[in-house]
Amino acid sequence: QVQLVQSGAxxxxxxxxxxxxxxxxxxxxxxxxxxxxxxxxxxRLEWMGWINAASGNTQYxxxxxxxxxxxxxxxxxxxxxxxxxLTSEDTAVYxxxxxxxxxxxxxxxxxGTLVTVSS
Amino acid sequence: xxxxxxxxxxxSASVGDRVTITCRASQGISNYLAWYQQRPGKAPKLLIYNAxxxxxxxxxxxxGSGSGTEFTLTISRLQPEDFATYYCxxxxxxxxxxxxxxxxxxx
Numbered sequence: 283q284v285q286l287v288q289s290g291a292x293x294x295x296x297x298x299x300x301x302x303x304x305x306x307x308x309x310x311x312x313x314x315x316x317x318x319x320x321x322x323x324x325x326r327l328e329w330m331g332w333i334n335a336a337s338g339n340t341q342y343x344x345x346x347x348x349x350x351x352x353x354x355x356x357x358x359x360x361x362x363x364x365x366x367x368l369t370s371e372d373t374a375v376y377x378x379x380x381x382x383x384x385x386x387x388x389x390x391x392x393x394g395t396l397v398t399v400s401s
Numbered sequence: 402x403x404x405x406x407x408x409x410x411x412x413s414a415s416v417g418d419r420v421t422i423t424c425r426a427s428q429g430i431s432n433y434l435a436w437y438q439q440r441p442g443k444a445p446k447l448l449i450y451n452a453x454x455x456x457x458x459x460x461x462x463x464x465g466s467g468s469g470t471e472f473t474l475t476i477s478r479l480q481p482e483d484f485a486t487y488y489c490x491x492x493x494x495x496x497x498x499x500x501x502x503x504x505x506x507x508x
Contacts (some may be wrong), residue, residue: 358442391444
């Protein structure tokens with residue numbers, strides 16, 4: 283069965299960077315795209331960007347331009363999200379999601395990774 | 402960016418009730434809309450895409466309709482496991498955006 287398993291919770295200080303991983307199993311890794319979506323406490327879901335798992339091409343939300351990098355390792359069936367220059371406003375649960383090519387919906391979600399930014 | 406609003410933001414209902422949630426887009430998005438269910442402490446789950454197509458494995462009591470700027474999610478007979486927060490998402494343009502959510506609580 284399709285599974286997306288994310289790395290564990292992170293505690294970071296302001297100004298630091300965080301890298302979250304998402305290991306996929308149960309399907310052909312390069313047959314889909316990966317997106318990252320975050321949810322701050324009590325807030326709506328926020329789309330951050332995506333990567334074509336086959337080509338490695340990426341697109342990011344302007345809200346995170348310059349701070350976010352999405353990569354993938356096809357040999358490890360894993361996608362990564364790196365977010366730099368963290369502030370307390372980046373405290374959120376970060377989700378990786380699978381996206382069928384040519385669509386905008388997310389059919390499988392990782393379990394979420396809580397990133398807490400605090401001094 | 403396309404803005405999405407949902408109404409109501411909160412509703413209280415009983416098991417067996419029919420429930421309707423509305424999502425409105427700030428500009429026309431054809432039928433490029435999805436609905437997700439999120440239970441507390443869990444990741445969202447895809448219910449419906451392209452406004453009215455039921456995702457595989459989702460019970461038929463869930464249905465979606467609409468096009469352009471106004472969409473609805475209907476739960477025909479509310480079950481105990483349906484008490485959750487529901488989000489709409491537009492699939493038309495980047496950046497992809499979500500509605501603020503509708504929390505369905507037990508009356």
